[in-house]
Amino acid sequence: MNANRFDGKVAVVTGAASGIGAAISAALIAEGAQVVGLDIDEAGLQKRAAELGEAFVPTVADVTDEASVEAGIGVAAERFGRLDAAFNAAGASRIGAVTDLLEADWDFTIDLIQKSVFLCTKHEARLMKSTGGGAIVNISSLDARVPMPGGSPYSTGKAGVVMFTKNAALELAQHRIRVNAILPGLVDTPLVAAVMGYEPAKQMFLDRIPMGVAATPEQIAGPSLFLASEDASYITGIDMVVDGGWELSNFPNLAKLAG
Numbered sequence: 123m124n125a126n127r128f129d130g131k132v133a134v135v136t137g138a139a140s141g142i143g144a145a146i147s148a149a150l151i152a153e154g155a156q157v158v159g160l161d162i163d164e165a166g167l168q169k170r171a172a173e174l175g176e177a178f179v180p181t182v183a184d185v186t187d188e189a190s191v192e193a194g195i196g197v198a199a200e201r202f203g204r205l206d207a208a209f210n211a212a213g214a215s216r217i218g219a220v221t222d223l224l225e226a227d228w229d230f231t232i233d234l235i236q237k238s239v240f241l242c243t244k245h246e247a248r249l250m251k252s253t254g255g256g257a258i259v260n261i262s263s264l265d266a267r268v269p270m271p272g273g274s275p276y277s278t279g280k281a282g283v284v285m286f287t288k289n290a291a292l293e294l295a296q297h298r299i300r301v302n303a304i305l306p307g308l309v310d311t312p313l314v315a316a317v318m319g320y321e322p323a324k325q326m327f328l329d330r331i332p333m334g335v336a337a338t339p340e341q342i343a344g345p346s347l348f349l350a351s352e353d354a355s356y357i358t359g360i361d362m363v364v365d366g367g368w369e370l371s372n373f374p375n376l377a378k379l380a381g
C-alpha cells in the first residue's frame with residue numbers, strides 16, 4: 123500500500139455503508155483522508171463509523187434525490203471547507219427480460235445508477251471548483267461493455283455512466299478536476315450475494331473469468347484510489363476495466379439454470 127497519498131485530504135464516498143464504497147472509505151482513511159460517507163443505510167453507516175473511527179463521517183443521503191445529494195455533499199463543506207476526491211459507488215439494480223420489464227423497474231435502476239452519478243458529480247464538482255480542483259471516480263461496471271441477459275437497464279445505465287464521465291472530464295479539466303470511471307467485473311459484495319451463494323450460478327461466472335475468482339472489494343478500492351491520487355495526475359476521462367480478464371469472454375447466461 124502506498125503510504126499517505128491522501129494525507130490531509132477530504133473525500134466523499136457514496137454507497138459507503140457496504141461493499142466497494144466501504145472498502146474505498148477504509149483505504150482512504152488508511153492513507154490519511156477524512157471521509158464523508160453517504161448512504162441510505164443508516165445502520166450500515168453506523169457500523170462503518172464504529173470500525174473506521176472519527177475520520178469517517180456517516181451521512182444519510184439518497185443519491186437519487188438532488189436536495190439530499192446537495193445536503194450530503196454539503197457536509198464536506200461545513201465540516202472541512204473543501205473536497206479533494208469523490209467516489210460515486212452507490213448502486214443496485216432490478217432485472218428482467220426486455221419484453222417483461224416494468225417501467226418502474228427501468229426507472230428505479232436508471233435513477234439509481236445513472237442519474238445519481240450526474241447529481242453527485244454536479245455537487246462534488248461545484249465544491250471542488252471553489253477550492254482549487256480535485257478528482258472524481260465513478261464506479262460503472264463491466265456491464266457497460268458486455269451486455270447481461272436480463273440486465274438491460276443496468277447495462278444501459280452503466281454505459282451511460284462511462285459517457286457521462288467523459289463529458290464531465292471534458293468540461294471540468296479547466297477547473298483542475300479529473301473525472302474517471304472504474305468498470306469492475308464480479309466483486310464479492312452483498313450486491314451479488316445471490317450469485318456467490320448459489321454454487322451453479324457462481325461457477326458459471328467463474329468459468330468466464332480467466333483469473334478464476336471474484337474480486338475482493340479491496341481489489342476495486344486500489345485502482346479507484348490510484349485514479350484519484352497524484353499518481354494519476356495526467357489521467358482524465360478514462361474507463362478502467364478491473365475484471366480479472368472477464369471482458370475477454372462475455373457474460374454467462376444464467377437463464378439456462380432455470381431451464
Ligand SMILES: NC(=O)c1ccc[n+]([C@@H]2O[C@H](COP(=O)([O-])OP(=O)(O)OC[C@H]3O[C@@H](n4cnc5c(N)ncnc54)[C@H](O)[C@@H]3O)[C@@H](O)[C@H]2O)c1
Binds near residue numbers: 214307
Ligand atoms: N459487486 C459487483 O460485482 C459489482 C460489479 C460491477 C459494478 N458494481 C457497482 O459497484 C457499486 C457498489 O456496489 P457493491 O457491490 O459495493 O454493492 P453493495 O450493495 O455492497 O453496496 C451498495 C451501497 O449502495 C447503497 N445505496 C443503494 N441505494 C442508494 C441510494 N438511493 N442512495 C444512497 N446509497 C444507496 C446501499 O445501501 C449499499 O450500501 C455499484 O454501483 C455497483 O453497481 C458492483
